[in-house]
Amino acid sequence: MAASPHSPNSTFRHLRGQHSPAEFAALVRRSAREIGETVSCDARYIGRVESGEIRCPNYAYERVFLHMFPGRSLADLGFSPREAVRGRAARSGPFSALTQRPHTTPTTPVHITPTLTTGSGSGPGSRFRESDVLRRAFMAGGSVTVAAATIGLTLLGDSRRIPARVGAAEAAAVEDAVRQIRLLDDRHGADALYRKAAEPLRTAYALLDAGAARQSTQDRLHAGAGELAVSVGWLAHDSGRLDDARSHYAEALATARVSGDAGLEAHAFSNMAFLALDGGRSREAVRAAQAGRRAARSLGSPRLLSLLDLREAGAWAGLDDRKACEESLARAHTEFSRGGSGSDPEWMSFFGEAELESLEARCWAALGEYARAARHARRAADLQGPSFARNLALYTAELAGYLAHAGAPDEAAWAGGRVLDLLAEIQSTRIRSMLATTADTLAPYRRSPRVAAFLDRHAAV
Template identity: 40%
Template sequence: MADQDKPRPNTRLRAVRELEFQMSRGEFASAVRKAGRAMGENVGCGSRLVADWEDGKVTCPRAVYQRILTQMTGRSMADIGFRLPTPAPPVLPASGPYGPKAEEDDVDRRAFLLDGAGTILALPLGSEKQAPGRIGASEVRAVTAAVTTLYAQDHDHGSAPLRQAAAEALHTAYQWLQTGTYTSRTESKLRSATGGLAVAAGWLSYDSGRAGDAHSLYGEALAAARIADDPHLEAHAFGCLSLLAKAQGRPREAISAAQGAQTVARQLGSPRLLSLFAMREAGGWALMGDSSATDKAIVSAHTLYAQGPGDADPPWLSFYAPGELAGLECLARADLGQHERAAAGAEQAVLLHGEAFARNRALYTADVAIQHAVRDRPEPEAAAEAAGRVLAFLPEVRSDRLLQSLHNVAGALQRHNRVPAVADWIEEYRATTATGGGRA
């Protein structure tokens, strides 16, 4: 084995375990399991896995362990010696903000991102006039890596800086499909990867308030899934269509799409995936005002979630952490008019998210504010306090959904504008949006 192929020991994690936690590997594994249970994650971490982490045999743990270790140590994955996967071949240009120096400087990375510089996901096609030529495994990996990059940045910063980048990457992938040369095996993989990229682009369109574009992209992904005989992609596309239908006020369509997603997903061996789609169905029933069907779907979602993560969970599902489970339930409760339960659920969602998924934390914090403002016994001061926390996410998080949520918060608080805390918040909100601090 060449030296460069040998695992590199993770001395940072070992130092944290030995010096800070003062634990053996077995004790540390037990602490990981305990922390996981506290977060609603049932994991089977043992001393062997901890040894693999420290010996460098595992350079980056699964998403569920990333969440647990971040919560346990209060550090990022990089700070405790793990290396997050990087695109291969690189999907981001060398002139962009994601080079080695930027990885060490989050402030610079955010500044580049929010200025819109260097966000192009440059799949290695070459000039527009150049024929793609032979397409193989490296191109498929490039498309898949682009999807991973999009989701990672979207979770932290929202869709606004990424939408155009996704569209350009998808255009390149379609060019490869239409004019490239490849084997039938590569075609199937490339079509599935491109469908996954279409889903990611559709999500960014949805988050940016472009429902028509999102619907078209999800439809393209569904077609790609069926051509490639890819049930994972088919279930994902159905789930996204359910989310979009609910957002557009079409509950029956949302329910049907969620049930379609569950039908496909039952063969995939992922209880967490089925849980998400059950919660999507709950959202549709709630929008119809059917509390009995909503409760049944919510119970099913929680039961499935409690079965824990598994190897069959798709990578994109990493966002479906306990905080998201609580958050989706709170949205259903809100649609049923159960405002006190919705407010409590939204607070729980924000708490469980910790420091991860900034955009989702911002949205659920906005829900907290709205529910406090519209409940049977309004609490305007609590609503204003939560609303103030939402403004703190701007301008780093840029999402049209978040801006719409802030608009809804302002509308809900307007009736309480004689309360000093509310009046102060409304003034701050108007000043922030007037100066462009929250614009995409």
């Protein structure tokens, strides 16, 4: 029977058996790898499940748990139905859930409701609680008819006034907004999310300014608002709004510095390094990656250090410094080989072997070794599980570009066609720009039937 909102999940505790929480968390991570998922499960997460704090796992954890216990449903594992945890119908208007919730006391649990609005602009549009339904809606509607996919961050009461003192419910809502944005971005890309995700960010910082009665809640608000700023910054980055992204990342970094949050500081610097490299500022990218590594040293997460080393490697490649790039790559592989740990940040769920291969591929491409880059990009695409649909599209688009530059036009056209298939459900200016560049590179090879088919299809899209 599913756990009630305030009762411990004794069913899940029974399933853990004689394993310690840390041992069981290791089993969860291993099971995730078996099905191509990446979860940062640790003893603390297991404790939150067993205490009843996590009433229903996110979609990645759901797939892992059902893989671990075949034939059982989430209810059989002691969880509440997802719709009971997350579902709450929006109020009037297509995006009113961004700033309103039903009139409640400040201690009432606050929920995040994903909403999808179709492109006609009339009426409230369609709203869906489940990400899989969202995915199908994107696929059915296509990129032309989908105007926005957004997060409903229901933090405020009907008065729309910031409470005099913020409580744990509001802090939890900010944290859940971060998870929901990441979930939708993984599946659909950033373009349709960015504009509407900015409103929850403003609300989160207004709550932070209002202050909380307890220091622990204030710390959660700092961390949550900062992570939300990074997430919204990434949506800006991926949708081609680089100046907006720079501003959001700076806001996250300032929040980290004020609160002394080394994890948030490392995250902000990691994204700033990525953004600087995309903007052609490789020297700045080196400094940001190195600063992120300094912040991360005390966190006990080899995977985080590996990611920052890869950011630095890409920056050295951008500066055409092969020796420094190879040294950074070697450090990245060494840290990655140490495996995951309970200290890995939750936001790093995307960083597995596939992402490592992709980031290394970018290094070799920047150094002009496109055939070598293509080998790594192919491995990245092969390793990427279907739950990260955006990353699968990204890795395949990278592969197409590298193959085109490596003198393999037919293979590049095949990969480009695969990206077009994936773009039926992905909204990413970054990926579309990469594919357009590949199409330009392949234009001289139009005499090839496969290349011609790809170019015609790309032009039509």
